[in-house]
Amino acid sequence: MRAKDLSVLLFVLVIIVMLIIPLPDFILSILILANISISLVVILVAMNTSEPLEFSILPSLLLLLTLFRLGLNVSTTRSILGTASAGNVVETFGTFVIGGNALVGFVVFVILIIIQFLVITKGSERVSEVGARFTLDAMPGKQMSIDADLNAGLINEQQAKERRQKIEREADFYGAMDGASKFVKGDAIAGIIIVMINIIFGLIIGMLQLGMGFDEAITTYIQLTVGDGLVSQIPALLISTATGIIVTRAASEGNLSSDVTGQLLQYPKLLYLAGGAIFLFGFTPIDPILTTTIAAILIGGGIMLERPVKEEFVDQTAEEEEQASEQIKSQENVVDLISMDPIEFEFGYALIPLVDQNQGGDLMDRIVMIRRQLAIEFGIVIPVVRIRDNIQLTPNAYQLKIKGNEVAKGELMLDHFLAMTGGLDSDDLDGIETTEPAFGLPAKWITEDDKDDAELNGYTVVDPPSVVSTHITEIIKKHAHLLLGRQETKQLIDHLKESYPILVDEVTPDPLTIGDIQKVLAKLLREQVSVRNLPVIFETLADFGKMTNDPELLGEYARQALSSQITKQYTNGNPTLRVITVAGQVEQTIADHVQQTEHGNYLALDPDNQQKIIHSVKERVEQVSLQEEVPIILCSPTIRMYLKQLLDRFFPHVVVLSYNELEPNLDVQSAGVVNT
Template sequence: MAARDLSVLFGVILIIIMLVIPLPGWLLSILILINITLALIVILVSMNTKEALDFSIFPSLLLLLTLFRLGLNVSTTRSILSEADAGNVIDTFGSFVIGSSPLVGFVIFLILVIIQFVVITKGAERVSEVAARFTLDAMPGKQMSIDADLNAGLISEQDAKKRREKIEQEADFYGAMDGASKFVKGDAIAGIIIVLVNILFGLIIGTIQLGMSFGEAVDTYMRLTVGDGLVSQIPALLISTATGIVVTRAASDGSLGQDVTRQLLRYPKLLYIAAGTIFLLGLTPINFGLTLMISSVLAAGGFWLNRAMEKQEELSLEQQEEPETRDMNTPENVVQLIDMDPIEFEFGYALIPLADTSQGGDLLDRIVMIRRQLALELGVVVPVVRIRDNIQLNPNEYRLKIKGNEVARGELYMDHLLVMGPGIEEDLIEGIDTEEPAFGLPAKWVSEDQKDEAEMSGYTVVDPPSVVSTHITEMIKKHAHELLGRQETKQLIDHLKESYPILVEEVTPEPLSVGDIQKVLGKLLKEQVSIRNLPVIFETLADYGKLTTDTDLLTEYVRQSLSSQISKQYADGQNQLKVITVSSQVEKMIADHVQQTEHGSYLSLDPDTQQKIIQAVHQQVEAISMKEETPIILCSPTIRMYFKHLIERFFPQVVVLSYNELEPELEVQSIGVVNVA
């Protein structure tokens, strides 16, 4: 155990000893001086902290120091009443303050106690209560501000996490200070009671047990009581002041001394007014020489500060000349120009109400929900979406960019609603013809007063924020594999390692690198297979990674391990799956033309055969689409990935499954066959 830990433990044990065992006067003197020293250190630290959390241990420290001081009070009271002696420090303090008049010394001591209890302690307690209440009330607003900055791309995930932790720490700190301030108040009350006990019982013990005269008893016990009270109340006063400083301290980039001098002397010309006022006071019977000296110091200080501020302003103006040229010549700013946001959402000026919370816009909150939804659905952490307006776009236009490339564009009318459904082309309702941007369905923009008419006609009515959020969701799903790079993959691996360290060690860095794992996960995401079940994926990679490092084959093995997930993803509510099967002729044709190389395998079909297969797929997919059913092609495991590669350029939305990816209890119904003549 570290020496610092032992010192704190030893201090707590010493406090317990002081409460029980009588201590000699010389040891009490040492402990009293230590108490004063600690109080001085605390107030100096509180004055030099830039914000309250820099002294977060203060509530607990306040309790320990209060207990230490009360332990000293018990020990000194025991010594005063039993021996009429409490060490040299107490005797010296008492003699110095009382002098020849015990009554005057006692009055001075009472004034000191009243200042601490009525002014400082009571004020610090009230400020602690108010600070705790306002900190707790402000927490929801601060959390929303962090979420807004995160969604706008102004801060990263780590910065948001740190800011949230800081808010929680502030709430805990001010709540603890609210309770700790009660210790200060109780300590002040206890000090008053202890003084009265020492005087009253000291007089009784001195006159009855020790045979002192009344005057001698008054002189002895008054001196010791006042000395004990001073050595106790001076540290208590310092701690009370430190409490008030900490809870009233606003966050700043300097210490209390720097802030006081900088802000108090911010306006040098005001010192001239103060100097003139003091000088005029000297014309009264007040000492003219004294007022002249003070007014001269104030005037000289104002002149010096004014000159310093003028020089600072000149320097600032020089530094502001040609800022653009200077900034462009610095390598740091040039490097920043090449930074690219993973996801950017830009919109025209007419769509600003989408993101402006003061106008009722909730796009920022919707994007937070989109990121959470995709984390649950796909198992991937979507980067922060940078949201900005762009005057180069049409007023009602928006676009979505992923890694700098535009992947979607659309148009919104903020004072309209989007309606879609069967028969929308029949002009049963008037509006602006358009397409639903996410799925390309025929739709119309209609005015808000046509909402009831559209709903009664059986159309689906969607507001503009829902239209754009759905579009963003579908586009991010479609391009999720592009957002998953090696760095993002490493983060997923590190997260999995916290719960499955042995499993991760068996997969990476040997036999598979982070890049290999990223390729497998990217291939799964590209076909809309969730990677949230990372333990199962890594179990499969651990089993087959030693046999092959071909990421295409590993992806097929992983898909087969995720058969339950894939079956539930595409089956209907009655556990049925309608599919288009691939004929044995086409399967044999593809299997016979698979070429094996040292870098992997690929399909080598002549262009005419490829065209025939694609044409056959087109006929079947078109027939299925006419029935408003999702086209799913089912084939053998050996050719699945080659068949998918063959058709994905022409039919990117068509799902291709293998028999090994389906659960045995799933009822499969063939509604078409891919065949070539």
């Protein structure tokens, strides 16, 4: 055990000894001086801390020091009542304060007790209680502020974690200080009671047992009591003051000394006014020499303080201009200009209440939840969404950019609600015609007064924050494959390697590079297939990666390995799946027109056959859409990716699955056939 740890344990043992065993006067004097020394160290440390958490041990330290003082009180009371002596330190303090008059000395001591109990201790207790309450009340707001900064990209995950831990520590600290201040208050009350016990029982013991006269007894025991009270209450006063300093510390960048001198003397000209006011006092019966001297000190101090401020201001201005010039010329400044955020959300000035927490905006919190939701749903970490206002947009407009390119835009009316018709007759509801931005459904902006009527008539009514957050969610889902680069892929691989090191080593760097794996994962994400089940995907890559490094083929193999996931994705637990099948001649036509090259395979279908297939698919998709079902085309594994490539240009929302991507026990029903 280290010496520092051992010293604290010995300190606790000494307290126990003081409570039980009588100590010689010499040892008591040493312990009393040690108590005063520790108290001085505590208040000096409190004055030199810039924030309360730098002295987080104070609540526990208050308990130990309070117990130490009570132990000393017990030991000194035992000596005072038993031998009419308590050591040289106690006698010296008592003699110095009494000064030959026991009554005056006792009154001075009572005044000191009153100051300690009613002013310092009472104030520290109240400030600790209020500080604890307000710290706990402010925790949700601070947490939201951290999430907002994290979402805006001002801090990273590690910094956010550290700030959350600091908030938790602050709450614990102020809560502990609220409780510890009760010990300080109890110590002051105990000191008053001990003083009364020493005087009353001292007179009884001195007169009845020791044979003293009344005058001798009152002088002896008041001197010892006052001395004992002083050596106990002076450290208690210092500790209470240190407690008050810590719990009243506001946000600052320095310690108490630098803050007091820096802030109290930051306006030198005010010292002139104070000096002038003191000088005018000299025209009253107050000593004019004294007032003139003090006024001269104040005015001289103002002159001395004002001169460095001017010089510092000039130097600081020149330094800032030089730094600005260097920043403009520096290469880093130019490099910063070309950086680009992966995702940007820009909005007009009328939509500022969406993101302003002071106005009730919660869009930043919603985006944090969107990122978490998509991480669970797709298995990738969505980059931080940069949120900023753009005065070039119309007031109610917003736009979403991915890697600098606009991918979506829309308009909101913050004082309205969006009512989606869902295919109902929209003429029976008063409102402003519009289109729901996420899914393109017909909708209307309605007032709050019409909200209840719209819901009763079967409309889906949502508020503007929900509209824009849904739009953002769907757009990020649609473009998730663009957000997964090599760097993000490397992070996913490193995370997988922590649990499956052998599997990862078998796939990369040989036979597949990070770029190859990124293309496979991006292919899956492009068709809304989650890559969260990375172990299964890597098992497939380990099996087929040695045969081919074509990401399109590897993606098809991965889809087949994820058949359970894909089946669940499109059936939602329903044992039946309605699909559009592909006629055999169409499949044969597509297979016959696949061209194989050294750079990969592609479909080279003649325009006539292409138009026939597109026309047939269009008819079947329209039939299925009328039944409010998601159009799903089912075909053989050999042509699935080629058919998907063909339809993407005309029907990007149509899902194309192969037989191998569905569970064998699934009941598949045909809703139509694609033929020529």
